[in-house]
Each structure stands twice: as C-alpha cells, then as structure tokens.
Amino acid sequence: MADAGDDHSVRLRLYVAGEGPNSRQARENLRVICEAHLAGRHVIEVLDVFEEPERALDDGVYLTPQLLVLVLPPATPRTVVGNLSEREVVLRALGVSDGVA
Amino acid sequence: MTTAGRSFAHDEVARLVQTLDETQERLDELTGGQVDAVTGAGGAPLLLRAAQARLRQQESEGRAFAATLSGILDALPANVALLDGDATIVAVNAAWRRFGHAGGLADAKAAVGSNYLDICDVATGDGADDAAAVAIGIRSVLAGRAEEFSVEYPCHGPTTPRWFRVMVAPVGTRGGEGGVVVMHVDVSQRRLAEESLLESERGFKRLFDHNPQPMWVEDVDTTRFVAVNKAAVRHYGFTTRELLEMRVSDLLAPTSEVASASAPARDASEGVRQARHRVKGGREIDVEVSSQRLDFGGRASRLTIAADVTRRTEAEAHRARSTSLLRIAGKLAHVGGWALTIAGYVVEWSEEAALIMGRSAEAPPEYHDMLALFAPDSRTQFQTALHACARAGTPFDLELQVPGAGRGRVVRSIGEAQRDSAGRVTRILGALHDITERRLLEEQVHQSQRLESVGQLTGGIAHDFNNMLTVIAGNAELLAERVSTDERNRLLVTMIGDAARRGGELTQRLLAFARRQPLAPRPTDVDDLVAGIDTLLRHSLGEGVDLVVRRSHALWRTNIDPHQLENAIVNLALNARDAMPSGGRLLIETANLTVDRSVAERAVDLVPGEYVRLSVLDTGTGIDRDHLEHVFEPFFTTKPAGKGTGLGLSMVYGFIKQSNGHITIDSKPGEGTTLEMYLPRSLDPLALRTPDARTASARGGDETILVVEDDELVRRFAHEQLVGCGYRVLCATNAAQALETIAADGHVALLFTDVVMPGGMNGAQLAEEARRAWPQLRVLFTSGYSEGAFDDDDGLAAGVHLLPKPYARDELLHQVRIALDAR
Numbered sequence: 001m002a003d004a005g006d007d008h009s010v011r012l013r014l015y016v017a018g019e020g021p022n023s024r025q026a027r028e029n030l031r032v033i034c035e036a037h038l039a040g041r042h043v044i045e046v047l048d049v050f051e052e053p054e055r056a057l058d059d060g061v062y063l064t065p066q067l068l069v070l071v072l073p074p075a076t077p078r079t080v081v082g083n084l085s086e087r088e089v090v091l092r093a094l095g096v097s098d099g100v101a
Numbered sequence: 102m103t104t105a106g107r108s109f110a111h112d113e114v115a116r117l118v119q120t121l122d123e124t125q126e127r128l129d130e131l132t133g134g135q136v137d138a139v140t141g142a143g144g145a146p147l148l149l150r151a152a153q154a155r156l157r158q159q160e161s162e163g164r165a166f167a168a169t170l171s172g173i174l175d176a177l178p179a180n181v182a183l184l185d186g187d188a189t190i191v192a193v194n195a196a197w198r199r200f201g202h203a204g205g206l207a208d209a210k211a212a213v214g215s216n217y218l219d220i221c222d223v224a225t226g227d228g229a230d231d232a233a234a235v236a237i238g239i240r241s242v243l244a245g246r247a248e249e250f251s252v253e254y255p256c257h258g259p260t261t262p263r264w265f266r267v268m269v270a271p272v273g274t275r276g277g278e279g280g281v282v283v284m285h286v287d288v289s290q291r292r293l294a295e296e297s298l299l300e301s302e303r304g305f306k307r308l309f310d311h312n313p314q315p316m317w318v319e320d321v322d323t324t325r326f327v328a329v330n331k332a333a334v335r336h337y338g339f340t341t342r343e344l345l346e347m348r349v350s351d352l353l354a355p356t357s358e359v360a361s362a363s364a365p366a367r368d369a370s371e372g373v374r375q376a377r378h379r380v381k382g383g384r385e386i387d388v389e390v391s392s393q394r395l396d397f398g399g400r401a402s403r404l405t406i407a408a409d410v411t412r413r414t415e416a417e418a419h420r421a422r423s424t425s426l427l428r429i430a431g432k433l434a435h436v437g438g439w440a441l442t443i444a445g446y447v448v449e450w451s452e453e454a455a456l457i458m459g460r461s462a463e464a465p466p467e468y469h470d471m472l473a474l475f476a477p478d479s480r481t482q483f484q485t486a487l488h489a490c491a492r493a494g495t496p497f498d499l500e501l502q503v504p505g506a507g508r509g510r511v512v513r514s515i516g517e518a519q520r521d522s523a524g525r526v527t528r529i530l531g532a533l534h535d536i537t538e539r540r541l542l543e544e545q546v547h548q549s550q551r552l553e554s555v556g557q558l559t560g561g562i563a564h565d566f567n568n569m570l571t572v573i574a575g576n577a578e579l580l581a582e583r584v585s586t587d588e589r590n591r592l593l594v595t596m597i598g599d600a601a602r603r604g605g606e607l608t609q610r611l612l613a614f615a616r617r618q619p620l621a622p623r624p625t626d627v628d629d630l631v632a633g634i635d636t637l638l639r640h641s642l643g644e645g646v647d648l649v650v651r652r653s654h655a656l657w658r659t660n661i662d663p664h665q666l667e668n669a670i671v672n673l674a675l676n677a678r679d680a681m682p683s684g685g686r687l688l689i690e691t692a693n694l695t696v697d698r699s700v701a702e703r704a705v706d707l708v709p710g711e712y713v714r715l716s717v718l719d720t721g722t723g724i725d726r727d728h729l730e731h732v733f734e735p736f737f738t739t740k741p742a743g744k745g746t747g748l749g750l751s752m753v754y755g756f757i758k759q760s761n762g763h764i765t766i767d768s769k770p771g772e773g774t775t776l777e778m779y780l781p782r783s784l785d786p787l788a789l790r791t792p793d794a795r796t797a798s799a800r801g802g803d804e805t806i807l808v809v810e811d812d813e814l815v816r817r818f819a820h821e822q823l824v825g826c827g828y829r830v831l832c833a834t835n836a837a838q839a840l841e842t843i844a845a846d847g848h849v850a851l852l853f854t855d856v857v858m859p860g861g862m863n864g865a866q867l868a869e870e871a872r873r874a875w876p877q878l879r880v881l882f883t884s885g886y887s888e889g890a891f892d893d894d895d896g897l898a899a900g901v902h903l904l905p906k907p908y909a910r911d912e913l914l915h916q917v918r919i920a921l922d923a924r
Binding site: 020021022056061062063064081082085 | 132133135139151156
C-alpha cells in the first residue's frame with residue numbers, strides 16, 4: 001500500500017454504506033482498477049456513512065457508495081456515484097485513460 | 102392510529118409512506134440501482150430498501166454459514182482455534198474446549214479472548230520446549246515469514262502415550278495479517294503404529310545383528326554385501342567395512358569347486374548348499390549356506406546364513422578314519438564283528454568276519470546258511486549258545502570249528518545280548534576271532550616244551566647211567582684179563598662187557614636227544630658230506646629203494662659236527678627204508694634258504710637268518726597226524742616191537758637243535774614223509790678232517806697223568822687202567838685240589854678231567870686256569886655230556902681233547918696217547 005503523503009499519489013475517498021451490496025462491489029471494483037492502473041500511486045480512504053455521516057455531509061455526499069477523487073482546492077473533487085462497475089467512467093474520473101498505465 | 106399517545110390522520114401517513122416509496126424508486130431509477138444509502142441534511146443516512154433486503158438476506162446467509170462452519174469445526178477430530186493478528190483467540194471448536202479440561206497446550210486458559218502466545222510463553226514442565234517451538238512457529242506465520250508451521254509433540258496421558266501434531270496456517274490470503282488457525286491433531290494412533298513398526302524393525306535388526314550364525318544380505322545383481330551381522334564379522338575375521346567392499350565370491354576358497362566359484366550367486370540362489378570359504382588370513386572352513394530372496398531397500402537381494410560345519414566335517418572324517426582303523430585292526434588281528442537281530446533272525450557281519458568264514462564280503466547269509474558254515478558239533482554248540490543268549494541274555498565265548506582246506510579253521514566266537522529299554526533282548530552282538538594260527542603255534546610250543554622236558558629228564562638219567570656203565574665196562578675188561586684162562590668165566594665177563602657197551606650206546610643216543618652229546622662242529626659242506634656216504638646209504642637202503650641226491654649250486658657251508666650229521670642222515674635213510682617195504686624213492690636235497698621274520702614267526706624256535714636246508718623225502722607209507730606230533734619223542738616208534746629203538750628221530754632232533762638248527766616233519770599217510778633240517782650258515786673256511794682218533798692203536802707210556810674225577814668208582818677205574826699201562830698217576834676230586842697237586846708235583850704232563858664237577862669250578866675252567874700257569878700242560882676231557890661247558894664254543898681248543906663217557910679201556914688209552922703226543 002502506498003504512502004499516504006506522497007505528492008505523486010492519487011488520493012481517493014470512497015464512501016460506503018456498511019456491507020450494502022453496491023458498497024461492497026464498489027470497494028472491490030476500485031481495488032481491482034487501482035491495482036491495474038495506479039499500482040503504487042494511490043491512497044484509498046474508505047468511509048462508512050453509517051459511522052461517519054457528518055463527513056459525508058461535509059463532502060456533500062448524499063448518495064452512497066460514492067467515490068471522490070481528491071484534487072487540490074479550489075478545484076472541486078471529481079465524483080463517481082454507484083458500484084464503480086462502469087470501468088470507463090471510473091478511469092475518466094481518475095484521470096487515466098484505459099490502456100494507459 | 103395513535104402512537105405515544107398522539108393521534109394522527111391515517112390518510113396523511115399513507116401519503117407520506119407512498120412518497121417515501123416513490124422517492125426511493127426514483128433514486129434507484131436515477132442511479133441505476135447502484136446506491137445503497139442516502140444521507141440527508143439531518144445527518145442520519147438512510148439505507149435504501151433493496152440494500153436493506155440484500156443485507157438481511159446476507160445476514161441470514163452468514164448466520165447459516167457460520168452455523169455450518171461451526172458444526173464442521175466441531176466435527177473435526179482436531180482441536181482448532183482461530184487467532185487474530187495479535188494471536189488472541191477469537192474462536193475455538195468444541196474439541197478445543199473439551200481438551201481444555203485435560204490440559205496441554207490448548208488448556209483451560211486457552212479460552213476465547215486469551216492470547217495464545219502468552220499461554221505458550223509461560224508454559225512450564227515437560228511441554229515447555231514444545232510450547233516455545235509452537236510460539237516461534239505462530240509468530241513466523243503471523244509475520245508472514247512462513248507459509249505454515251507444523252510440529253509433533255508428545256502429550257502422554259497418565260496411562261497411555263499420546264502424540265499431537267500442531268499445525269499453524271494463516272487465515273485469508275494476505276499472510277498472517279488476518280490471523281491464523283491453530284490446529285492440534287491427535288496422531289497417537291499413527292505414531293504408535295510407527296513406533297511399533299520401528300520396534301519390530303529394531304527387533305529384526307537385533308535378530309540379524311546378534312544372531313550367532315554368520316548372516317549377510319547381498320545384492321543379487323552386484324553380489325556385493327549390503328549388510329553383515331556381528332557373527333559374520335567375528336567368524337570371517339574381516340571388519341564390517343571390509344566386508345561391505347567385498348563380493349560374496351571373495352569369500353570362496355581357491356580350492357572350492359569351480360562350479361560354485363564361477364556360477365554367479367544368481368543361480369546358486371535359494372536352498373541349502375555346501376561351500377568352502379576362506380576367512381581372513383587364508384584359513385579355509387566348510388560351510389553350509391542357505392539363502393532366501395528378499396527385497397532390501399528396494400533392491401533384489403538375498404539373505405544368506407552360513408553355518409560353519411568344519412568341525413562336523415572333521416568329525417565325519419575322523420569317524421571315517423576311525424572306522425577304517427577298526428577295519429584294518431580287525432584284518433590284522435583276524436577279528437570280525439557280527440550281529441544277529443532277534444526279530445527275523447537277521448545276520449550282519451563285517452568284511453573280516455566274512456573272510457574268516459571263507460565267504461566273500463557281499464551280503465551276509467541267512468541265519469541257517471550261516472550256521473551251516475560251521476562243523477556239525479560246533480553248529481549245535483553255537484546254536485545252543487545263541488538261543489540261550491536270545492532267551493536269557495547269557496553271554497558266550499566259544500571255540501568253533503570251520504571246515505575248510507587242511508584242518509579247517511578254528512574261530513573263537515564271543516557274543517553278548519543287547520537289550521531294549523524294556524530289558525528284552527533285541528540283538529546279539531559278537532566278535533569272531535580266527536585263532537587257527539595261534540592254535541597251531543600253541544601246539545608247536547607245547548610239543549617243543551614237552552620234548553624239552555623229556556630231554557632234561559633223559560639227560561639226567563643218562564649221565565648217571567654213564568658213570569655206572571663206565572665202571573661196569575672197565576671192570577669187566579680188567580676181569581676178563583684175570584680170567585683169561587678160565588673159558589667159562591671169560592665168556593660171562595665178555596657178556597657183561599658187551600651189555601655195558603650196548604647200554605653205553607643207548608645212553609649216548611639219549612644224550613644226543615637231550616642235546617647233551619659232546620659235539621665237535623666244524624664248517625662243513627653238506628653236499629660233500631652226503632656224497633661221502635653215498636655208498637653207505639645205497640648199501641643200507643637195499644635194492645628196492647631208489648636214492649636220488651639233488652645237490653645245490655654253490656651251497657653255503659654250515660657249522661656242524663660232520664660225524665653226527667652222517668649218523669643222522671643214515672638214521673633217516675633207514676627210517677625211510679622201513680617205511681617203504683615194497684620199494685620207493687628216497688630224495689635227499691639241499692638248498693640255500695633265507696628265513697625272514699614273517700616265516701620265522703610262524704614256527705617255534707626258528708630264528709630269522711641264513712640256513713642250509715637239507716631235505717629227506719620218501720615215498721613211503723607216511724605217518725598219520727596223531728603220530729606225527731610224537732615222532733621226536735624218545736622210545737616212540739611205529740615199527741613192530743624189536744625192529745627199532747625208538748631213538749632214531751629223537752637223536753636227530755636233539756642233534757639239530759643242539760647245533761642251533763631247526764627241524765620239521767610233514768607227512769601224508771600213503772604219500773610219504775618229508776623231513777627238513779635247517780642248518781645255520783657258517784662263513785668260516787672249511788676245516789680239514791682230523792684223523793679219526795678211535796682208529797689209532799692203544800699204547801701205554803710213562804708220563805705223569807693227573808686224573809680229576811669226583812665219582813670215586815670212575816676215578817679208581819681210570820687210575821687202575823692208566824697205572825696198568827705204565828703211567829704215573831695222581832688223583833684229585835675237584836679243581837682246587839687238582840691245581841694244588843700240579844703245583845706241588847711239578848711233573849704233570851696231562852690233565853685228565855671230567856667236565857662236570859662240583860665245587861664251583863668245572864673241568865673247562867680248571868683246564869683254562871691250569872694252562873695259563875703251565876702252557877705245556879696237555880688236557881683230556883671226559884664227559885657223560887657236554888652240558889654247559891662247551892655250549893657256546895665252536896669246538897675244543899687246540900691241544901684239548903674229549904673222551905666221551907662211557908669209555909672202554911682201549912679208547913681211554915688211545916685218547917691219552919693222542920693227547921700226550923699232540924703238538
């Protein structure tokens with residue numbers, strides 16, 4: 001697992017709803033896509049909305065599961081809602097195109 | 102509808118729930134069903150219906166799975182615990198809990214919530230080392246340094262040995278991060294089986310190693326030793342290391358059969374076989390080898406046991422030697438063995454026994470055939486003895502006759518009963534000893550001894566007779582001169598004189614038989630001697646008997662009294678003539694003969710050496726066996742009374758014996774008689790024959806004569822005669838007196854002495870003593886017999902003369918004159 005404070009790393013935050021079926025899929029899908037395209041260059045933070053609802057509100061997350069690709073302010077994070085099963089959408093959000101490592 | 106005491110309108114509730122449903126459906130539509138929850142401004146997230154249903158289902162499935170899992174775990178025949186990443190026990194199965202009560206690594210402290218590493222670290226006692234090892238194993242797996250860990254440890258119960266295998270494996274796919282499963286499995290069964298197998302193998306190994314017989318395992322293909330036991334090392338002298346570098350064929354002795362040496366062990370494989378092996382140092386041993394194919398470490402091998410039978414082989418050889426020794430001994434001693442088995446009357450006998458019985462050594466005869474081999478009387482005797490032995494166990498020792506050539510054979514049969522454990526006689530064991538030759542020798546010895554004792558008796562009597570006859574004959578002569586004018590008395594006196602002379606001749610013959618006649622042996626050619634009396638013999642034999650003389654080429658000389666030998670031959674010729682009343686042939690034959698030890702041993706009184714054999718054979722009536730034993734005894738005659746004296750053969754016998762010779766007689770009635778005389782060879786040159794003293798005329802003289810004679814009558818007779826012829830005569834009764842007289846008188850020219858005298862010194866010794874002092878002294882011996890005095894001498898010394906008793910006046914005067922005139 002990559003170091004948290006790496007400047008070159010992509011910082012990701014995934015909100016899940018416990019063991020909800022879409023949440024579990026989203027976790028797994030994200031892991032697989034990151035290992036394939038961002039191996040060693042990413043940090044994933046998984047947050048459960050049932051445990052930390054205020055952080056969801058802070059990030060303006062109403063729907064869970066939802067992936068936030070964090071970028072430096074003032075730019076707003078790119079978000080993907082759902083179980084991350086649409087690979088192209090996720091890659092676009094991550095800023096990498098398919099086939100490029 | 103109320104809740105918590107507040108009442109509200111049913112319609113409004115229904116509208117709100119519908120809105121909620123519609124909201125959720127709309128969200129599902131908007132997100133394609135990919136959202137689980139919505140988070141409102143209020144802060145509490147709302148799980149959407151689909152997610153809720155899914156979760157409920159998952160929860161229920163999870164519970165079912167957990168229950169299944171728990172059931173499986175509980176059913177496992179192992180103590181299983183699940184540890185988390187810190188080694189805290191998260192879950193255990195039923196076996197683990199049960200085992201907790203029995204102690205061990207998974208003991209009561211090892212309940213859910215405890216830290217298993219802590220438990221291992223503080224373990225003490227027998228299991229402390231194993232616990233420490235398990236702790237290290239768990240840490241390795243937890244840290245991802247090991248895929249898994251496994252170790253077996255003993256955990257013996259109070260009565261039964263018990264072993265466990267502990268296995269540690271990571272949970273999940275990411276090393277030990279997700280914790281580990283610790284599982285203790287009871288492996289006592291397997292362990293015990295292994296132990297038992299090991300123990301069994303150890304037992305077989307001991308059986309092999311400590312077996313007293315040399316054993317080894319050899320590889321069938323390479324024939325190399327692959328294992329050897331201690332006995333093999335000990336017995337063959339090679340070290341284990343040396344043996345393991347050798348091939349089996351290296352043990353074979355060079356003298357071993359080529360076949361077994363060249364045939365690879367592959368052929369000479371199983372079963373028992375003989376071999377000759379070589380131990381370290383070269384000594385060879387006989388072994389009995391037995392092999393068995395077996396699989397040894399996956400290789401085709403052979404287990405071989407080698408039993409050293411050298412000692413047994415030696416024992417067999419020893420037995421064979423001893424048997425052969427026994428056989429040879431039996432042959433030499435003419436002793437055979439036999440046995441009669443009572444059941445069936447089966448006869449067994451040894452080779453020698455068969456030969457003694459005149460049979461070849463093939464199969465022994467039937468009982469009755471065996472009995473039939475004996476003479477009728479012996480057969481009955483033997484049969485009776487056998488029956489007594491079979492019935493009552495009476496041992497026997499019999500002398501039995503076996504008919505055959507000549508007088509047949511005499512055998513001694515000794516038998517003894519052999520009994521079974523019940524005391525019944527089952528066999529008769531016996532020895533058979535051929536004593537024929539011994540019997541013959543014993544008879545000869547007996548006969549020889551009888552002749553010897555008769556001779557001694559005869560000799561003693563004859564000696565006394567001689568003295569008396571000398572006096573009678575002498576005085577008869579004196580008397581005859583005094584009554585010369587009285588015709589009647591002169592006739593009577595002449596008769597006395599004749600009778601005395603005949604008596605003298607008779608005693609002379611008796612003395613000859615008794616080997617006590619004075620002999621004058623000298624080297625003699627017997628062929629010449631026989632030729633010299635040829636005319637006399639032909640005249641004596643008469644017309645009807647044909648005399649054949651076979652001379653021998655270069656006949657040896659013999660030392661013998663020629664006159665007596667002539668007498669003997671004439672005597673034998675006359676006997677032969679009498680045995681051939683209707684004519685026949687007399688053969689006189691000579692030969693040189695060497696008697697060796699083997700011949701001498703078969704006869705009595707025959708000394709090995711060189712002899713001249715003089716044989717006299719006639720074709721007369723012969724003498725039957727019973728008479729033959731007695732023919733040499735004096736006064737034994739087969740002639741009609743008055744025809745013979747019965748002293749002829751006795752004289753010959755005594756003469757030959759006295760001449761150190763040997764005489765045998767053999768005869769077959771109707772075929773004739775053979776006499777053989779063995780006369781010892783002499784290497785001395787032939788002596789010239791001295792003129793016969795008895796033919797000289799009687800003359801007197803005037804010399805001084807000393808007469809030494811212990812018998813007063815004889816002394817007086819000699820004194821009278823000699824004085825009557827003009828001699829000066831002195832007398833002495835013993836040797837001492839004689840020597841004194843010679844010394845005192847100083848004129849003694851002739852010593853006339855008896856040979857046999859009392860007083861310690863005999864006539865011969867006296868003469869020797871006297872001639873030493875007075876060398877010119879002449880000596881004339883007189884003797885009834887020559888007992889002792891001249892036995893060892895070849896003859897009389899020069900200047901020494903002998904006048905046999907009884908002597909007539911003329912003979913006395915002749916001999917005295919010859920002695921005095923001799924140079």
